[in-house]
Amino acid sequence: MDNPILVADKLGVRFETAEGPVTAVDDVSFSVRQGEFLSIIGPSGCGKSTVFNVIGGLLSQHDGTVRVAGELIDGPHRSIGMVFQEESTFPWRNVTDNVAFPLELTGMPKQNRAERARHFIKMVGLDGFEKRFPGELSGGMRQRVSLARTLASEPKILLMDEPFAALDEQTRLLLGDKVLQIQQQLKQTTLLITHNITEAVQMSDRILVMTYRPGRVKRIVNIDLPRPRTSDIVGSEAFGRYVAQIWADLREEASRGMRDEEDHMLHEAAP
Amino acid sequence: MTAATPARRFLAGDLAPAATGLGCVVLFFIVLETLIRTGVISEYIVPPPSEVVASFGRVVMEEHIIRRFFLTIGECLTTGVMITVFGVVGGVLLYHYRILRLAVETWVAALAAAPVVLAYPLFMVIFGRNAWTIIMIGFVAALSPVILKTVEGLAGTRKVLIDVGRSFNLSASQQFFKIMLPAALPTIFTGIRLGLIFALINIVGVEFLINYGGLGQLINDLAERYDLPGTYAAICFVILVSVVFFMTLERIERWLRPTN
Numbered sequence: 001m002d003n004p005i006l007v008a009d010k011l012g013v014r015f016e017t018a019e020g021p022v023t024a025v026d027d028v029s030f031s032v033r034q035g036e037f038l039s040i041i042g043p044s045g046c047g048k049s050t051v052f053n054v055i056g057g058l059l060s061q062h063d064g065t066v067r068v069a070g071e072l073i074d075g076p077h078r079s080i081g082m083v084f085q086e087e088s089t090f091p092w093r094n095v096t097d098n099v100a101f102p103l104e105l106t107g108m109p110k111q112n113r114a115e116r117a118r119h120f121i122k123m124v125g126l127d128g129f130e131k132r133f134p135g136e137l138s139g140g141m142r143q144r145v146s147l148a149r150t151l152a153s154e155p156k157i158l159l160m161d162e163p164f165a166a167l168d169e170q171t172r173l174l175l176g177d178k179v180l181q182i183q184q185q186l187k188q189t190t191l192l193i194t195h196n197i198t199e200a201v202q203m204s205d206r207i208l209v210m211t212y213r214p215g216r217v218k219r220i221v222n223i224d225l226p227r228p229r230t231s232d233i234v235g236s237e238a239f240g241r242y243v244a245q246i247w248a249d250l251r252e253e254a255s256r257g258m259r260d261e262e263d264h265m266l267h268e269a270a271p
Numbered sequence: 272m273t274a275a276t277p278a279r280r281f282l283a284g285d286l287a288p289a290a291t292g293l294g295c296v297v298l299f300f301i302v303l304e305t306l307i308r309t310g311v312i313s314e315y316i317v318p319p320p321s322e323v324v325a326s327f328g329r330v331v332m333e334e335h336i337i338r339r340f341f342l343t344i345g346e347c348l349t350t351g352v353m354i355t356v357f358g359v360v361g362g363v364l365l366y367h368y369r370i371l372r373l374a375v376e377t378w379v380a381a382l383a384a385a386p387v388v389l390a391y392p393l394f395m396v397i398f399g400r401n402a403w404t405i406i407m408i409g410f411v412a413a414l415s416p417v418i419l420k421t422v423e424g425l426a427g428t429r430k431v432l433i434d435v436g437r438s439f440n441l442s443a444s445q446q447f448f449k450i451m452l453p454a455a456l457p458t459i460f461t462g463i464r465l466g467l468i469f470a471l472i473n474i475v476g477v478e479f480l481i482n483y484g485g486l487g488q489l490i491n492d493l494a495e496r497y498d499l500p501g502t503y504a505a506i507c508f509v510i511l512v513s514v515v516f517f518m519t520l521e522r523i524e525r526w527l528r529p530t531n
Contacts, residue, residue: 082434086430101449102439
């Protein structure tokens with residue numbers, strides 16, 4: 001790949017558990033081009049979130065390397081902005097102050113950062129809610145605040161871990177539209193971790209399918225759907241073909257995961 | 272659609288709970304007054320509420336209750352500032368140094384249940400018969416809930432918020448002041464509120480015991496003179512101190528954490 005902005009090479013993570021060491025991620029390598037939208041999809045327990053933590057620099061004990069624009073990174077990096085699965089807004093700050101948080105860290109004067117924050121609040125469609133606190137917003141709105149806060153730090157790579165997992169399907173589709181719109185507007189390099197096939201196909205240029213434990217790269221699928229995209233694309237025939245193709249890959253892995261979980265429960269219940 | 276009646280509008284409004292609470296208190300006093308007047312409760316044990324109300328003016332004018340009121344409030348405020356400063360700092364230290372927490376957390380919890388007030392002769396030997404004895408007993412009795420709740424609040428900071436801080440490359444002090452402390456603030460305030468309850472009880476109790484200072488001493492004086500309406504009027508002022516205290520604290524908390 002020409003000039004990839006993000007390169008993950010031979011990532012591996014092992015955890016010590018009561019039942020011995022478990023390999024969560026093994027030999028995962030991939031790269032992401034500037035402006036590309038790559039999704040990583042896999043069944044529950046395949047190590048997607050572990051990959052998220054390694055790329056984001058939150059997990060330092062791992063094999064392999066992560067490079068951003070050629071620079072080897074070993075910890076959180078200013079080029080990578082993270083959006084978390086869990087609700088992560090600061091409840092004690094209003095929307096403007098939440099979004100302005102990374103700007104505050106740079107020492108930007110208050111007036112300028114409020115103005116800059118308003119720009120990103122508008123981008124995620126929350127204008128009019130600047131003075132509201134997270135407790136006064138819906139789950140989807142709070143995730144948009146988190147997204148705006150991360151965008152305000154102007155990262156080279158936007159790294160998202162199932163940001164819409166807790167939302168209903170309709171909100172998820174609409175927020176997918178919003179993310180697509182922003183990604184296209186900013187030409188933002190984005191890496192999305194998800195278990196939702198529809199979401200992945202709707203938004204991605206490529207989808208990396210992972211195997212169930214240990215998490216390895218099973219296949220990388222190119223999504224040749226026209227851009228700019230919206231959620232209308234979910235009704236197209238080509239979309240359906242991609243969903244079916246990825247489900248065929250995932251089904252085997254998800255079944256393996258389910259069997260493994262059942263065996264584990266039987267083993268635990270055995271006298 | 273029919274227009275809402277004034278009664279319904281009142282019930283739906285903000286005044287309804289306060290008016291209901293006040294109504295219950297008034298009803299309680301009417302019942303108490305009736306029981307005393309009919310001889311069911313001896314007026315030599317509990318004075319009729321009407322006499323207590325009538326004695327307010329006398330107690331205010333003759334017993335210098337306003338000065339005593341501010342004396343007790345001053346002792347409570349000093350203790351409040353001390354438990355906040357030392358309690359929060361102590362809690363932060365216990366949170367950061369695990370070995371320290373394991374070593375002393377049980378002792379700190381035990382202190383919360385200890386009847387510190389019984390040690391008043393020792394405090395009098397150390398500090399003398401003055402306001403510092405009262406303040407220090409209040410401080411020792413009220414410190415542990417602040418320490419324990421600070422530890423609990425810091426330990427209970429959601430991991431994802433800490434991860435957000437890490438993702439923005441915050442330094443250890445930024446992580447603490449910008450994320451952990453604000454996240455722990457509601458729990459810390461619960462500790463401070465609990466501490467102030469302990470402090471107020473102990474301060475008035477010690478004033479009563481050592482016959483020194485503000486409202487506690489006044490209650491002691493009036494009780495020894497067997498002035499029952501005056502004693503109860505002074506007790507009402509103690510309740511007033513606690514109400515003023517907690518309302519102030521609530522305001523401060525709302526100012527610091529507008530979302531609460």
